[in-house]
Amino acid sequence: MAKRRWRMKFLNSIQTKFVLLFILVIAPLVAFLIYVNTYARNIVRTQVTDSYEKTLANFINKTDELFMGAEKYLANFLHKELDTTAIDYPFREETRNTLIKVRTNTKFTYMLNFMPDVDSFTYFSPQHSTLLLTTNRSGYDRKYMAAQNLMDDVAKSSRIAYGTFLSDFVSIDGELYLIRIYRDFPDIYLGAWINLNRLLESLGAVHSAILSADGEVLVSHGLPPERVGQILNDRAEHNGSNPQYFLLSRYSEHQGLRYVILIPSTDVLQNLSFFQKVIYWMPAVIFIIVVFYIAFIRRVLLTPMRTLIRGMQRISHGDLDTRIELNASNEFNYMNFAFNNMAEEIKTLKVSVYEEQLRVQLAEMKQLQMQINPHFYSNSLNLISGLAQLGDQESVQHMTQLLARYFRYVTASSRTVLTLKEELDHIRDYLTIQQYRYPDILSFDISMPPELGSASVPPLTLQPFVENSIIHGYQKKTKSFRILITCGTEHTADGGKLVVVTLEDNGIGVEPAKLAALRQNVSDVSRAAGESRHLGIWNVYRRLSLMFGERQASIDFESVDTGGLRVMVRFPYKTA
Incomplete structure (x- = not known):
C-alpha cells in the first residue's frame, strides 16, 4: 500500500511530467541520430x-x-x-x-x-x-x-x-x-x-x-x-x-x-564527411535545445515552485520569519501572498506558546539546580564535629563560614544565572572545605582572566566535575592530589566567542572504554538519566542547553599524558 502511494505521488509530480514530456520530445531526435550512425557505418563498412x-x-x-x-x-x-x-x-x-x-x-x-x-x-x-x-x-x-x-x-x-x-x-x-x-x-x-x-x-x-x-x-x-x-x-x-x-x-x-x-x-569511419558532421553536430543541437528548455521551465515554473516549497519547509522547521518575494508570475504571486499571510498568523499564535515554554523551562532549571549530591552535607557536619572535639576553634569558625557561604550559594533557587567569578568563588570555598578533609594532600589552583569574570553561567556548573575528580580520581591516600582550573576563550567559525573552562587533575585517569562511554553519555539523555554516576554531568549539560540553546554548549573529556583526566566545558560568552 505504501509503495503504491509513493508511485502515485511520483507520477503526480509536476517535475516528473515535465521530464516525461522532455523525453517524448528528445527521443525521436536520439532515434534519428542512432539510425543515421548505424546506416552510415553499414554503408561505409x-x-x-x-x-x-x-x-x-x-x-x-x-x-x-x-x-x-x-x-x-x-x-x-x-x-x-x-x-x-x-x-x-x-x-x-x-x-x-x-x-x-x-x-x-x-x-x-x-x-x-x-x-x-x-x-x-x-x-x-x-x-x-x-x-x-x-x-x-x-x-x-x-x-x-x-x-x-x-x-x-x-x-x-x-x-x-x-x-x-x-x-x-x-x-x-x-x-x-x-x-x-x-x-x-x-x-x-x-x-x-x-x-x-x-x-x-x-x-x-x-x-x-x-x-x-x-x-x-x-x-x-x-x-x-x-x-x-x-x-x-x-x-x-x-x-x-x-x-x-x-x-x-x-x-x-x-x-x-x-x-x-x-x-x-x-x-573506416574517418572518410565519412556528411555523416560524421551529422553525428558530431546533432548532440550539440540537442544539448542547446535541452539547455533552453530546462532554463525556461526552471525560470517560469520550477524555481517559483521550489521557493514556495522551501518556504514551507522553513516554516515547518520553526523559522516563522520566512517570507517570499512577489516577483514571479501572477499565479505564483497570489500563492506567495497567501503564504506570507499564513506565516504571519502562525508567528502571532506561537508567541503565547513560546512564552509558556519559557516559564516551563525556568521551572525545570530551578528543579535541576537543586539536584546536588547530599552526602557532602553530612560529611561537612561530621568534619566540624571532629574539629570541635579537637578544640580547634579557629578551624571550626573558618569551616562554618565556608559551609554557610556554600549552603547560601546552593539554596539560592531564585537565581538561575550567575557570573563565572561567583561560580569560581564557590568552587574555591568547596575545595577549601575538602582541604580540611585531606590536609597536606589536596591542593588546587584557580586562574581566570579578569575580563571573563562577568560571563554568565548557570549555578553549580563546575562543582559536579570537581566532586567527581575527588571521588573517582583520587584513590591513593598517601599521594598528593592536585586540581587545576583555568579559564580561556575560543572563537567560532561564525565569529562568535566561547568561554572555555578546563579542569585537570593528576589522579588515576579513566580507561579508554569508560572515557568513550562518558563522552556518549554527556548528551544522551536516556542513558545518562538511567545511570546515577553520570546524572550530575548530564544535569550540567542540560542546564547549559536550557540557558544557551541546543548544541551551543559542549563538555569534552580527554586523558592527560602524565595521568589524570581533563574536562573542558565550553559555552557562549554572554554577560548578565
Missing part, C-alpha cells in the same frame, strides 16, 4: 569491405602466379640446363667445373631480374655437398648458412619425393623467408626463396598478416604478431566480430597460406 576484398583477391592471384612461375622454372631448370648436372662430376679440369657453376649462377641471376618478388635461388647436391646460392639482395653469408642447414636437413630426412615440391621457412635478421624446394633427378634440390615480409608490404594494407594453414601468425605488417594473434583470438571469442577492427581473410590453396587484412574501425 560494405564499401570498404568490397574494396579490400577485391584488392586481396587480386593480390592472392598475383602471388599464386608468382609461386607457380617459380615452381615451373625450378621443375624445368635441369632439363633446359643439362650441363648443370655435371657440377658434382670429378673433372680433372677444375676450370670446367668452375665455369659450369658460374653459368648456373648467371642463369639464376638472369631469372631473378624477371622475377623481382623472388629473393634467391639455390642449387644443392647432397652427393658432394655442393651448394650454390644466388641472391639479388644483401645478407648473402647468412642466407648461405641457412640454406646449407636447411638443404642438409631436407636431404637427410627424405621429406620430399622426386618431382615434388616442399615448403619450408627460414628466419634471417627478423625477416621470414618461404622456400619452395623441388627435388629432381639425380638427387638434386632446387629452391626459390620468397621474402614474406616484403611480399606482405606489397599488399599495401596498413595492417595485414600472413598465417599458416593451422592459424599461426607467420609475419605481420603494421602490428606486432602478438597483437594480431590477440585480435584474432578476441574475434573468435566474440563469434567472429571485433569492435575495433574489421577483418578480411582469404586462403591460398596453392601456397598453403592465409592472408589477413585488419582495418581499424577509426580508419
Whole structure:
C-alpha cells in the first residue's frame, strides 16, 4: 500500500511530467541520430569491405602466379640446363667445373631480374655437398648458412619425393623467408626463396598478416604478431566480430597460406564527411535545445515552485520569519501572498506558546539546580564535629563560614544565572572545605582572566566535575592530589566567542572504554538519566542547553599524558 502511494505521488509530480514530456520530445531526435550512425557505418563498412576484398583477391592471384612461375622454372631448370648436372662430376679440369657453376649462377641471376618478388635461388647436391646460392639482395653469408642447414636437413630426412615440391621457412635478421624446394633427378634440390615480409608490404594494407594453414601468425605488417594473434583470438571469442577492427581473410590453396587484412574501425569511419558532421553536430543541437528548455521551465515554473516549497519547509522547521518575494508570475504571486499571510498568523499564535515554554523551562532549571549530591552535607557536619572535639576553634569558625557561604550559594533557587567569578568563588570555598578533609594532600589552583569574570553561567556548573575528580580520581591516600582550573576563550567559525573552562587533575585517569562511554553519555539523555554516576554531568549539560540553546554548549573529556583526566566545558560568552 505504501509503495503504491509513493508511485502515485511520483507520477503526480509536476517535475516528473515535465521530464516525461522532455523525453517524448528528445527521443525521436536520439532515434534519428542512432539510425543515421548505424546506416552510415553499414554503408561505409560494405564499401570498404568490397574494396579490400577485391584488392586481396587480386593480390592472392598475383602471388599464386608468382609461386607457380617459380615452381615451373625450378621443375624445368635441369632439363633446359643439362650441363648443370655435371657440377658434382670429378673433372680433372677444375676450370670446367668452375665455369659450369658460374653459368648456373648467371642463369639464376638472369631469372631473378624477371622475377623481382623472388629473393634467391639455390642449387644443392647432397652427393658432394655442393651448394650454390644466388641472391639479388644483401645478407648473402647468412642466407648461405641457412640454406646449407636447411638443404642438409631436407636431404637427410627424405621429406620430399622426386618431382615434388616442399615448403619450408627460414628466419634471417627478423625477416621470414618461404622456400619452395623441388627435388629432381639425380638427387638434386632446387629452391626459390620468397621474402614474406616484403611480399606482405606489397599488399599495401596498413595492417595485414600472413598465417599458416593451422592459424599461426607467420609475419605481420603494421602490428606486432602478438597483437594480431590477440585480435584474432578476441574475434573468435566474440563469434567472429571485433569492435575495433574489421577483418578480411582469404586462403591460398596453392601456397598453403592465409592472408589477413585488419582495418581499424577509426580508419573506416574517418572518410565519412556528411555523416560524421551529422553525428558530431546533432548532440550539440540537442544539448542547446535541452539547455533552453530546462532554463525556461526552471525560470517560469520550477524555481517559483521550489521557493514556495522551501518556504514551507522553513516554516515547518520553526523559522516563522520566512517570507517570499512577489516577483514571479501572477499565479505564483497570489500563492506567495497567501503564504506570507499564513506565516504571519502562525508567528502571532506561537508567541503565547513560546512564552509558556519559557516559564516551563525556568521551572525545570530551578528543579535541576537543586539536584546536588547530599552526602557532602553530612560529611561537612561530621568534619566540624571532629574539629570541635579537637578544640580547634579557629578551624571550626573558618569551616562554618565556608559551609554557610556554600549552603547560601546552593539554596539560592531564585537565581538561575550567575557570573563565572561567583561560580569560581564557590568552587574555591568547596575545595577549601575538602582541604580540611585531606590536609597536606589536596591542593588546587584557580586562574581566570579578569575580563571573563562577568560571563554568565548557570549555578553549580563546575562543582559536579570537581566532586567527581575527588571521588573517582583520587584513590591513593598517601599521594598528593592536585586540581587545576583555568579559564580561556575560543572563537567560532561564525565569529562568535566561547568561554572555555578546563579542569585537570593528576589522579588515576579513566580507561579508554569508560572515557568513550562518558563522552556518549554527556548528551544522551536516556542513558545518562538511567545511570546515577553520570546524572550530575548530564544535569550540567542540560542546564547549559536550557540557558544557551541546543548544541551551543559542549563538555569534552580527554586523558592527560602524565595521568589524570581533563574536562573542558565550553559555552557562549554572554554577560548578565
